[in-house]
Amino acid sequence: MKKVILASTSTLYNGDxxxxxxxxxxxxxxxxxxxxxxxxxxxxxxxxxxxxxxVSVAFAKINITVNGIHNYExxxxxxxxxxxxxxxxxxxxxxxxxxxxxNLMTVLKNTIEAGTPYLGTSAGxxxxxxxxxxxxxxxxxxPESFNTLGLIPFNLNPHFLDANLQSTxxxxxxxxxxxxxHTISNIPVLxxxxxxxxxxxxxxxxxxxxxxxxxxxxxxxxxELKTNTNFSFLA
Amino acid sequence: MKKVILASTSTLYNGDxxxxxxxxxxxxxxxxxxxxxxxxxxxxxxxxxxxxxxVSVAFAKINITVNGIHNYExxxxxxxxxxxxxxxxxxxxxxxxxxxxxNLMTVLKNTIEAGTPYLGTSAGxxxxxxxxxxxxxxxxxxPESFNTLGLIPFNLNPHFLDANLQSTxxxxxxxxxxxxxHTISNIPVLxxxxxxxxxxxxxxxxxxxxxxxxxxxxxxxxxELKTNTNFSFLA
Numbered sequence: 001m002k003k004v005i006l007a008s009t010s011t012l013y014n015g016d017x018x019x020x021x022x023x024x025x026x027x028x029x030x031x032x033x034x035x036x037x038x039x040x041x042x043x044x045x046x047x048x049x050x051x052x053x054x055v056s057v058a059f060a061k062i063n064i065t066v067n068g069i070h071n072y073e074x075x076x077x078x079x080x081x082x083x084x085x086x087x088x089x090x091x092x093x094x095x096x097x098x099x100x101x102x103n104l105m106t107v108l109k110n111t112i113e114a115g116t117p118y119l120g121t122s123a124g125x126x127x128x129x130x131x132x133x134x135x136x137x138x139x140x141x142x143p144e145s146f147n148t149l150g151l152i153p154f155n156l157n158p159h160f161l162d163a164n165l166q167s168t169x170x171x172x173x174x175x176x177x178x179x180x181x182h183t184i185s186n187i188p189v190l191x192x193x194x195x196x197x198x199x200x201x202x203x204x205x206x207x208x209x210x211x212x213x214x215x216x217x218x219x220x221x222x223x224e225l226k227t228n229t230n231f232s233f234l235a
Numbered sequence: 236m237k238k239v240i241l242a243s244t245s246t247l248y249n250g251d252x253x254x255x256x257x258x259x260x261x262x263x264x265x266x267x268x269x270x271x272x273x274x275x276x277x278x279x280x281x282x283x284x285x286x287x288x289x290v291s292v293a294f295a296k297i298n299i300t301v302n303g304i305h306n307y308e309x310x311x312x313x314x315x316x317x318x319x320x321x322x323x324x325x326x327x328x329x330x331x332x333x334x335x336x337x338n339l340m341t342v343l344k345n346t347i348e349a350g351t352p353y354l355g356t357s358a359g360x361x362x363x364x365x366x367x368x369x370x371x372x373x374x375x376x377x378p379e380s381f382n383t384l385g386l387i388p389f390n391l392n393p394h395f396l397d398a399n400l401q402s403t404x405x406x407x408x409x410x411x412x413x414x415x416x417h418t419i420s421n422i423p424v425l426x427x428x429x430x431x432x433x434x435x436x437x438x439x440x441x442x443x444x445x446x447x448x449x450x451x452x453x454x455x456x457x458x459e460l461k462t463n464t465n466f467s468f469l470a
Contacts, residue, residue: 042418159406171244171396180373184375184376
């Protein structure tokens with residue numbers, strides 16, 4: 001059974017890395033002693049090694065040993081044999097570009113669909129959607145495709161931000177940007193606020209955390225959906 | 236002689252479309268009775284026709300008639316024969332994708348380099364840089380390349396926003412995003428605040444407007460540069 005968590009962010013304001021998710025992860029990864037980490041998104045340009053060390057510190061708290069995929073000679077096999085998989089946040093363009101370059105997109109999808117428990121945060125959640133078209137990141141590299149894992153039948157917008165009505169800045173709001181996407185695509189987009197995550201267990205896709213999420217569909221007004229909403233209706 | 240204006244934004248808070256730039260444009264486009272408008276970036280998904288009408292209203296104030304490139308059977312010829320060219324803001328991915336689809340990137344570059352006066356705002360300024368890697372826009376479509384006009388020997392980040400030190404949001408700041416770009420590219424990036432523009436006359440690239448601009452170079456601390464700075468030193 002598919003067992004996936006896609007979180008808006010790894011870290012809450014004033015919190016430690018992954019801290020708010022640890023009780024959930026203890027259950028999600030129960031029975032797993034090791035976890036394969038995919039550090040390709042390199043937040044702030046951090047190295048794969050440094051990023052993996054940071055993740056190891058967090059997972060040590062729930063007694064899971066972390067191995068970075070960049071240390072394997074055969075990353076395809078590393079994914080296939082992993083007990084658990086985590087893709088961290090950073091730059092989605094870099095992450096997707098590296099997954100394609102290493103021919104890992106399909107094997108990662110198939111492995112997760114077959115039941116290897118998966119965690120994504122931020123960019124690592126973005127790739128859980130159908131495409132990466134609704135990332136917030138800067139296009140620092142051109143990936144060969146924007147198609148991603150499709151673990152859910154819609155797209156995500158992590159770190160979703162409501163418009164600041166006091167702002168005098170004339171750049172587009174997040175909502176304007178998502179509406180622009182819907183002028184050329186009919187894939188629904190779920191805006192996940194920081195502190196929210198999706199639990200995907202088999203066919204059930206459930207909103208967790210304390211916040212409402214905002215659902216955008218083509219040619220429909222956006223709606224707010226509360227914690228424990230089951231998103232299977234989007235399938 | 237190359238004659239280019241690249242503006243951070245088309246519109247200031249509480250201002251009308253292009254209003255703050257009109258005195259500058261009157262001089263920049265002096266002698267021109269008509270202007271070719273490239274509406275491909277479609278802000279908020281507006282149609283090419285509606286966007287062209289909006290631009291026509293602004294340019295009527297300085298007695299210039301606007302024609303949208305989408306109305307020409309041969310857009311290449313339309314660019315080559317234009318008295319003046321303006322590319323408006325919106326989504327940079329859509330703009331660049333359409334320029335490549337219509338085989339217009341090279342002819343547009345050559346025509347501007349040969350002296351046809353050009354104006355870009357926001358996405359239309361982004362394409363004046365070497366690449367579109369430092370746009371703020373959402374990747375709603377995948378262009379065949381991120382390479383753009385290279386009218387200046389560096390990249391732009393329009394609508395540049397300083398970090399809000401009071402914010403509890405954990406998404407990346409603009410500065411973090413640009414620094415991520417510099418982990419994989421050595422192209423300098425100029426953050427242009429709303430109300431600033433670059434004047435490119437021949438080999439002189441000059442900062443105009445009331446604000447400092449922020450220059451990011453690989454492996455160097457960012458620096459603030461004042462109005463009338465000449466950026467030819469980046470060539």
